[in-house]
Amino acid sequence: MTLQVTQLSKQISGRSIIDDISFQWAPGEIIGLVGRNGVGKTTLFRTMMNQYVADAGKVTVDDHDIVTTPEEQRRIFFLDVQYNFLDNYRLWEIPDFYGTVYPQFDHQRYLALLTQFKLDKNSQYRRLSKGMRALTNMILALTSNATYIILDEPFDGLDVIVRENIATMIIDEIADQEKGFLISSHDLNELDGLSDRVLLLKDSHLVHDYNLEDIRAKAKKLQLVFKDKQIPAVLKDHSQLIRVSGRVLVVVITDYTPEIDQQLKALQPVLFEELPLTLEDLFRANLAHDTGYQLMK
Amino acid sequence: MMHNQLDRLIWRRHRRLFLATGGLALLGCFMNTMLSLHSLPNGPVQLVDGNIQKWDVYSSTYFSAFPYWIVAAYWMVGLLMMNQDLKDNFNQFLFTSGFSRQRVYWSKIKVAMLGLLVIAALTLALDYGLTYGIALTMKSAGVGFHLAWPGVLTSVIVGLLSSIGMFSLTWFAALIVGQTGALVVTIVGFTFSLVGSSTISVNILRESGVTLNAEQQTWLMGAGWLVAAIILFVWGAALYNKLSLEHNGEYLLFPKLKVPVYIVFVVYVTSLSVWGTDGWSLVFWFLASAIFGYCWLWRPRLGEMFHQWRSRRG
Numbered sequence: 001m002t003l004q005v006t007q008l009s010k011q012i013s014g015r016s017i018i019d020d021i022s023f024q025w026a027p028g029e030i031i032g033l034v035g036r037n038g039v040g041k042t043t044l045f046r047t048m049m050n051q052y053v054a055d056a057g058k059v060t061v062d063d064h065d066i067v068t069t070p071e072e073q074r075r076i077f078f079l080d081v082q083y084n085f086l087d088n089y090r091l092w093e094i095p096d097f098y099g100t101v102y103p104q105f106d107h108q109r110y111l112a113l114l115t116q117f118k119l120d121k122n123s124q125y126r127r128l129s130k131g132m133r134a135l136t137n138m139i140l141a142l143t144s145n146a147t148y149i150i151l152d153e154p155f156d157g158l159d160v161i162v163r164e165n166i167a168t169m170i171i172d173e174i175a176d177q178e179k180g181f182l183i184s185s186h187d188l189n190e191l192d193g194l195s196d197r198v199l200l201l202k203d204s205h206l207v208h209d210y211n212l213e214d215i216r217a218k219a220k221k222l223q224l225v226f227k228d229k230q231i232p233a234v235l236k237d238h239s240q241l242i243r244v245s246g247r248v249l250v251v252v253i254t255d256y257t258p259e260i261d262q263q264l265k266a267l268q269p270v271l272f273e274e275l276p277l278t279l280e281d282l283f284r285a286n287l288a289h290d291t292g293y294q295l296m297k
Numbered sequence: 298m299m300h301n302q303l304d305r306l307i308w309r310r311h312r313r314l315f316l317a318t319g320g321l322a323l324l325g326c327f328m329n330t331m332l333s334l335h336s337l338p339n340g341p342v343q344l345v346d347g348n349i350q351k352w353d354v355y356s357s358t359y360f361s362a363f364p365y366w367i368v369a370a371y372w373m374v375g376l377l378m379m380n381q382d383l384k385d386n387f388n389q390f391l392f393t394s395g396f397s398r399q400r401v402y403w404s405k406i407k408v409a410m411l412g413l414l415v416i417a418a419l420t421l422a423l424d425y426g427l428t429y430g431i432a433l434t435m436k437s438a439g440v441g442f443h444l445a446w447p448g449v450l451t452s453v454i455v456g457l458l459s460s461i462g463m464f465s466l467t468w469f470a471a472l473i474v475g476q477t478g479a480l481v482v483t484i485v486g487f488t489f490s491l492v493g494s495s496t497i498s499v500n501i502l503r504e505s506g507v508t509l510n511a512e513q514q515t516w517l518m519g520a521g522w523l524v525a526a527i528i529l530f531v532w533g534a535a536l537y538n539k540l541s542l543e544h545n546g547e548y549l550l551f552p553k554l555k556v557p558v559y560i561v562f563v564v565y566v567t568s569l570s571v572w573g574t575d576g577w578s579l580v581f582w583f584l585a586s587a588i589f590g591y592c593w594l595w596r597p598r599l600g601e602m603f604h605q606w607r608s609r610r611g
Contacts, residue, residue, distance in 0.1 A: 012543050043543075046542070046543075049392070049393045050392050050393065051388075051389050051392050051393065051541075051542045052541050052542060052543050053539060053540075053541035070394075070395050070396060070397045071395050072395070073393055073394070073395040074394075074395035076393075078393060080386070080389050083386040083389055083542075083545070084386050084389060084390070085385045085386045085387040085389070085390055087385070088385070096309050097306065097309065097310070097390065100302050100305060100306045100309075101306070101390075101394045101395055
């Protein structure tokens, strides 16, 4: 069972927003989608779901194109947080719609989760706070029992308790390997603890498809202090500067080889310490326009 | 009434609209009938005159065989059903619902037609029933109410065809126009212009040597509405398939329609305005409609352009 996005492209007002995007997604995976503001994360979701008509490319579920076989769309859940129709409905009314579309929608569990999270089923959606809406969206996503669940910025602007609740719900749900999540988020720390894989969008393209385990095996984040102020060539060639504080450099080397290790140690740094590598470091390392050393003049 | 999931979904979404529109149509018809019959003279009177024997739409001081509230209900539902789904982002849900767009489109029309047929039947029942009831209670005062099939059938059939035509107009307009205010202005203007264009059509027919009596004109109009409705429904289905929601909020949801709409607007407004007038009127109305149409469709920021021009000069 897989969902396959193939060469998906979309232009809006003559500007290419997403271009030639391809990736595969299987149940059991939690994929993070990261990229700078306006890079096209939400446009990718909307085009995947046929809300925006794609200029090229297709989305297939088990080799069935969702445009020609629309029933397959019911295996994908996507609730647009910016543009949805829920505002005027009370929470108890919403399953009337989702229950019709998703054949395995779990009405009982929906009501139970509303109660568990102290959400009043008689409240109108538009009267909910941002955090309550995010929780409601998450409850709908989970109780739809769709195989592929797309979450657009589910942690945006939420307090730590709600974020933890949402993250816990996702992890619990993935345990039986029957569901997959594709999550876009600016909160890279939150994704760090959740995702197995991260897709990186840049300049309308999917520039990296990281398997975080592999990346962590190859990349290193180092804190270094050298005797003189000169930046060694090995760093300029192979690393991205994450932070500088006085003579203390924090760098990420995405492909850390024994040769680089030897060259660095040969320079006899005053401080050579390995730090835990986070998704944020990778994001900075890959999305910075230059390696950062130009700023140190 | 609604046998499949999609019909039920659409009915669930729009049932309040049908209840409100139905309520308004019934209330309007009730008020209209009561006001008409309130002014009955003291002597014996026939509520329906001899014209009811003609194959023509019947309407007189005391009784209308097809209340205009029904036409208004069709007009309103066509506009709101399509526009609300766009404005409230229900289209987003429909397009991801697992039903093909064609099924969604035709299902919406089916649900609308069924709902409106019930509203029409109830309104007609109220109109006929109330008038008959009042006539019955005032029978001793010499009030009579006698119907005939030709007038009743023509009124109901042509009335329903006109109503479906009106529905198709507002439905199609709401499908292609993405701004509610501009949509209302556009469709209200076009609806009023139809009075003028129907008169012109009859004149054109007469000048072409086709002379029709009132009954023939009525049935021709009914047929015209039916053809227009079929064309607009089918064209709408093709467009709905290509509706891409990134254009939400723009005047035209299909940017490629901008030039054709502009040409149709200029030709329609010019020909409607200059019918039977002189050449100067033609020039005036052509220029006026061309400039207005350009400003309306392309919305040039004239103030901004003026300030930019002035700052360049300065």
